[in-house]
Amino acid sequence: MTQHQNHGGHQDHGSLKSYVIGFVLSIVLTIIPLVLVMNQMLEKTALVITILVMAILQFVVQLFFFMHIREGEKPRYNVQTLILGLVIVFTIIAGSIWIMMFNKY
Amino acid sequence: MWEDIKDFASTFFVTGDPLIYGADVSIVLTMLAIVFVLTKYKKWGWLWREWLTTVDHKRIGIMYLIASLLMLFRGGVDALLMRLQLAFPNLEFLHADHYNAIFTTHGTIMILFMAMPMMFGLFNMVVPLQIGARDVAYPFLNALSFWLFFLGAMLFNLSFVIGGSPDAGWLSYPPLSQNDFSPGPGQNFWIWGIQISGIGSLATGINFIVTILKMRAPGMTLSKMPLFSWSVLSSSIMIIFAFPILTITIALLFLDRFAGAHFFTMDGGGNPMMYLNLIWMWGHPEVYIVVVPAFGIFSEVVATFSRKRIFGYKSMVWALMAIAIASFFTWAHHFFTMGTSASVIAFFAISTMVIAIPTGVKVFNWLFTMFRGRISFKQPMLWTIAFIPCFLVGGATGVMLAVAPADYQYHNSYFLIAHFHQVLIGGVVFGYLAGIYYWWPKLFGFKLDEKLGRWGFWFWNIGFYICFMPQYALGFMGMTRRYYTYGWDRGWEDLNLVSTVGAFMMGIGFIFQVWQITYSIKHGERDTTGDPWDARTLEWSIPSPAPFYNFAVVPNVKDSDDWWATKQAKANGTYKEEPVHLEPIHMPKNSGIPIIMSTFWFLIGFGFTFGWVWMAVVGFIGVAVCMWVRSFQYDTDYYVPVDEVRRTEASLGRVL
């Protein structure tokens, strides 16, 4: 086996630049909720929503800058699977909370 | 010392019931017979090289099929024992505890160790051939999946003679399945048997998704892919999303039992209803996982035996996908009675009824395919035709159960039992049997005998209705599931007796089928053409049984019923012969790691079952070593030279 550089153009993901941008954004998105929570800067519901949004944003950042979701050959079965998977994850979590909300004791 | 051993043995082995001693003896005798035969005919090497280490999807499929038929036998015997016990009031044939164990193992085995492997067997036997591939995407992983299933199933079945069977129902609801109420190893057997085979199922799901998406023959776009392969894709999508939920749910149950956690306990902040919530998130998709491939089989069979293109191909595909997605939004209908809010119940009642729509679309499509077709009533078609009314009634009673207020009456009654047996036997079992009859010649090179098959068919079918129709009525009369006996004053005796007669008729049907298989091995009609049914899809274009590399030359697909189109073109004289160009074929090498690694998984399960942590640790180390060794293997495939391909094809009567 020899080396295969730039195979088909879809394997050499990203550049140093994209990794650095992703890293910096991730750090920022970690620090913001941390500061918000440590100093109790918002009232509770708003705080929960804000930090969850930050987490989701960071997920998106990592998807694009680290996992290179935009690259890869078409059709992008991996992206389709991921989206469907996230729908199911949401269903599991939201559904459990909803169903069990009435069953606490 | 001797006393210690005796003490240990009396708790380790299941004792006290003559039925079990009988089983012990027959198990030991069977094992001895197998060892004797293998040694006498010097077949150990053959067994290891050709079967235990194989990565060929067709052989793995055959092993799945054999295992699932054995499990069908065991689950069926369980069913007959239950029906015997209920045949008359106040019978003392089985004790209450024994009855509990039997209905538990019946349910678990039939779904997880009969339906699932039979389904995987069909996936393996058919999908690569149907899409023009030489193997699945990950042959090694495929072998690993099989052995994980097999050793998981063996671990579960061991509970019959060692340690004691699980007896908390097929889904092991807490609090009954917790230590307080089920202190023995039985529930641990249940947990680990399913856990180990579940890992295999998940891997199979991934394997077939990639196989179908990426390994189709050139020209076979998704919109030209046969419907069975579509149904496998749909089923595999459900598997990959549902099985991780099962893994976690029973892992949490195990932590409750093993580490004193408080997930589903009655105290310490635990909540048993959370278990129901989680297990049905897997459990509901699970029933669609097993029934959807049956839909795919019916679509192939109906088209072939009506000699027509399937009606409404696109709507069939949409229905399969819609069922796959919708199946994840209905789980709470299994516990309407738990007492949640009206909005939850309303949502899940409606989502459940919605699934009837795509299912109805499929039924109409099958009917329209038959309409004005030239139908030949061969065995696969017989089962298909029997399926339609049976599944229709089962589906309709399902919609009745989905009506939440009414469900408070039906819940856990024999009405429910009759309903789900009607969809699972009428849908899944009839479907898989149709598939087995249909593809049998492709795998083994001969047809199964028609006459014996018809006897089996009628016993099964008539027996089915005699067995389960009375149970709907019994449900209305107040008989709930899992009663081990009942009094004369209830007025249930007549219908129960009828039901028992029906169950035994199905048993006779099964015996006819076993007879049919053994008879046909010698006398069955040989298939020399490779296309015994005059069928439509690619798997019938190659010899029967298929050579190990499947296709000497990978076909170039132009039509959705490509083989049919080719035959038509040949008949019309419009067929253009293309030059054949053979090339060395790339194939995976056999490997012993799957069976060895699965054996270590077995040790993990067995160790945890009895709380012998040292054994589980040995198992984990073994699994890690196997993975390590495999990771360092780079020489995992080889090429079949052109000469060998040419010779093999010639020996099968094909000149290239």
Add this chain to the structure above:
Amino acid sequence: MMANHHDHSHGHDHHEEHEQLKVLGFWIFVVTDCILFGTLFATYAVMMHSFAGGPTGKELFELPGIIASTFILLTSSFTSGLAVLAMNKGKVKELIAWLAVTAVLGLAFVVLEVNEFTHLMHEGATMATSGFWSAFFTLVGTHGLHVSVGLFWMVALMMQLKRRGINAVTRRKVTNLSLYWHFLDVVWIFLFTVVYLMGVM
């Protein structure tokens, strides 16, 4: 119907194609792992207030250690990306070095987690204390277990890279490993947010 396509179906191309298949399979596996963690998160969400009179998260969580682990794991996700960059440039030594850095950071993360768990148990919060702590230890512990498995894998892969250099197979393995590692970082972000940040609010 038989055609002579697949003219270039053997040799390296075939291998590359096959390795690409494995990347897709691994993606799907990662998605199934998302479901696995989703189920654990659902359990945690339902058990969030089931303290059964025992200690609460707010009383026992010590954020400084958690913040340190968070940045360590985040950095390791970044360095595993740098490993992939080195691979794309064909530099084996640099690749192994970045993997080693990633592994060391991962190990530090695991050590911190073990420390945290011992501390909690010392304070009287174990798996058997209450529904909340059962859910906590299972969720966080499963993530820790995933990281540990990743370390095991990383060591095996570094040895293979040393022996065989960068080829189609090792390239695929590095790609999958870094994908896995990024995924674990993402899971941790949600753990950090849902378990720790919301726990101390």
